[in-house]
Amino acid sequence: MTSLTGRCMCGAVTWTYAGEITRNLVCHCADCQRATSSPFTAFLGMRPEHLTWTGDIRHYESSPDTLRGFCPSCGSRLYFRSGKWPAEIHVHAATMTDPADYRPDAQVVMRSRAKWLDRLPSIPAHDGFQQKPSGGAPA
Ligand SMILES: [Zn+2]
Numbered sequence: 001m002t003s004l005t006g007r008c009m010c011g012a013v014t015w016t017y018a019g020e021i022t023r024n025l026v027c028h029c030a031d032c033q034r035a036t037s038s039p040f041t042a043f044l045g046m047r048p049e050h051l052t053w054t055g056d057i058r059h060y061e062s063s064p065d066t067l068r069g070f071c072p073s074c075g076s077r078l079y080f081r082s083g084k085w086p087a088e089i090h091v092h093a094a095t096m097t098d099p100a101d102y103r104p105d106a107q108v109v110m111r112s113r114a115k116w117l118d119r120l121p122s123i124p125a126h127d128g129f130q131q132k133p134s135g136g137a138p139a
């Protein structure tokens with residue numbers, strides 16, 4: 001059994017979990033890209049009956065019987081839930097109190113993985129924010 005906690009960006013929503021982690025997956029699907037405004041997202045699969053939320057949560061029905069929860073104060077994405085997997089709720093791993101503990105073990109929907117991710121290891125990297133724009137058109 002695993003005990004984990006998490007929160008949204010503003011802290012208005014928190015979660016506590018004590019149970020089995022059913023999945024540690026990175027999702028490259030187009031809906032997750034749009035929903036999170038990011039090239040991919042990472043989830044922890046949890047048993048809904050062992051997960052406790054505090055705070056006000058809204059959700060968006062991104063497709064029939066598929067709910068994506070978020071904090072109405074700061075907009076942080078919180079979870080994905082689908083009627084296809086009624087015994088699981090997929091909590092966004094980035095909301096973990098200590099996201100450094102996250103260990104994904106699978107990537108899914110590789111067909112829509114952002115192509116530019118392949119270039120990441122070969123482009124300039126900075127410890128902080130980039131001081132000057134690099135210019136040029138996006139590749
Ligand atoms: Zn919030």
Ligand SMILES: [Zn+2]
Nearest residue numbers: 027028029032
């Ligand atoms: Zn997805």
